[in-house]
Amino acid sequence: MLSKSIIxxxxxxxxxxxxxxxxxFVEDRYTNNMTLQGGRLEKNLSGRDFGIGIRIxxxxxxxxxxxxxxxxxxxxxxxxxxxxxxxxxxxxxxxVLPMETQKRETLHPIQFMPTNMEKTxxxxxxxxxxxxVTNYDSSIAQAIISLMDEEQNVLIANSEGTFTEDKRVRSRxxxxxxxxxxxxxxxxxxxxxxxxxxxxxxGLDLNHYAKExxxxxxxxxxxxxxxxxxxxxxxxxxxxxxxxxxxCGHGLEASSVAKNNSVFANKVGEKVxxxxxxxxxxxxxxxxxxxxxxxDEGEKARKNVLIENGILKGYLIDKFNxxxxxxxxxxxxxxxxxxxxPTSRMTNTYIAPGESTPExxxxxxxxxIYAKYMGGGSVSPATGDYNFAINEAYLVxxxxxxxPLRGAxxxxxxxxxxxxxxxxxxxxxxxxxxxxASSGSIPVNVGQPMVRVSEITVGGREAN
Numbered sequence: 001m002l003s004k005s006i007i008x009x010x011x012x013x014x015x016x017x018x019x020x021x022x023x024x025f026v027e028d029r030y031t032n033n034m035t036l037q038g039g040r041l042e043k044n045l046s047g048r049d050f051g052i053g054i055r056i057x058x059x060x061x062x063x064x065x066x067x068x069x070x071x072x073x074x075x076x077x078x079x080x081x082x083x084x085x086x087x088x089x090x091x092x093x094x095x096v097l098p099m100e101t102q103k104r105e106t107l108h109p110i111q112f113m114p115t116n117m118e119k120t121x122x123x124x125x126x127x128x129x130x131x132x133v134t135n136y137d138s139s140i141a142q143a144i145i146s147l148m149d150e151e152q153n154v155l156i157a158n159s160e161g162t163f164t165e166d167k168r169v170r171s172r173x174x175x176x177x178x179x180x181x182x183x184x185x186x187x188x189x190x191x192x193x194x195x196x197x198x199x200x201x202x203g204l205d206l207n208h209y210a211k212e213x214x215x216x217x218x219x220x221x222x223x224x225x226x227x228x229x230x231x232x233x234x235x236x237x238x239x240x241x242x243x244x245x246x247x248c249g250h251g252l253e254a255s256s257v258a259k260n261n262s263v264f265a266n267k268v269g270e271k272v273x274x275x276x277x278x279x280x281x282x283x284x285x286x287x288x289x290x291x292x293x294x295x296d297e298g299e300k301a302r303k304n305v306l307i308e309n310g311i312l313k314g315y316l317i318d319k320f321n322x323x324x325x326x327x328x329x330x331x332x333x334x335x336x337x338x339x340x341x342p343t344s345r346m347t348n349t350y351i352a353p354g355e356s357t358p359e360x361x362x363x364x365x366x367x368x369i370y371a372k373y374m375g376g377g378s379v380s381p382a383t384g385d386y387n388f389a390i391n392e393a394y395l396v397x398x399x400x401x402x403x404p405l406r407g408a409x410x411x412x413x414x415x416x417x418x419x420x421x422x423x424x425x426x427x428x429x430x431x432x433x434x435x436x437a438s439s440g441s442i443p444v445n446v447g448q449p450m451v452r453v454s455e456i457t458v459g460g461r462e463a464n
Contacts, residue, residue: 247384250381250437
């Protein structure tokens, strides 16, 4: 992508004003997006984006610049311009160490590169999913089916001697169903994705995913208003993990912890959750949507146990915040593209499976709310306070799932909620999503088995 000699010169130029660390991030990305709406192809876009990011540290000061110019002269100009923000004197410590190419075996094998697939094959998948959704029920008014794939090639080098390259290939299918009875409208969604090629898309059980999206929309169309009050809440597996991703995961990222803007700051070794909770971020799971071979700072992907049996074990740390915390990187530096400086981010984050079956959890709940599919929400990492919508909810009565409910929201505090988990299922599942933060929007997995929280405030339209 760029020669080693040019990169060495750029890294050296970045240190001329006294910086003690410099980094070059080169990216060449190909993307494809297709959307079928109402049975018609509404979007069919392909593109390529190329650029280089240059980062400089001096102590706890960081500078970042990026450019689309890949000539030696253009890159040297970008590096020296960025270096002007660093005030110091170059010393023998401000040098570029010899770089050796680091070859890493991919953890995520790819069979069929999406960029090599005919668009007609992709369009056939969209049409098949559309047919399944629209034929599910007479109340289905519309289906919106999207297919996204990308190939991202990166080169990462820094003044500490790192020189490594990586290829990331991801594919995702998004299925949205809209149901109406003439006066009301409800939607259902399912969006499976993987760090994999077109083999993932063609291998999907379309019948399952498309019917689930349609079933959610139709079910919620006939649901009763949710009650409000404080209840035991059963949160199902897969994307149910989004609540803990948002309310706990972000609070365990060094970008918050290093500034003491997290409820989990300075609590390593302390009990922060129920004994039943082990919380893990693992970027090494083969072909999972949020998985990586290396992070965007060139560090090897790894499995980080954040909470073990309720005890806080550690944080997700990037290179810059490692300086602030006097710690080591955990391979958690991620960014959307060369336009963003990396910071600590999640990969595949999940609650480890427990010993209870889903049936046991429901049977042991006399009265409560069952959140089958979670929706979006908001959270404050500094306090852990959250507010999340439930896309598909049910009332639980006498140990059985009762009528469907709509309009339910979960309101609480992440640090307190993980202390109130009193049952953990054995059916771990992962759900694909996109996570936005200061370093852009990145693919992440959220996951968990079914869990029960002894009490959460539920916002609804009906008084309990």
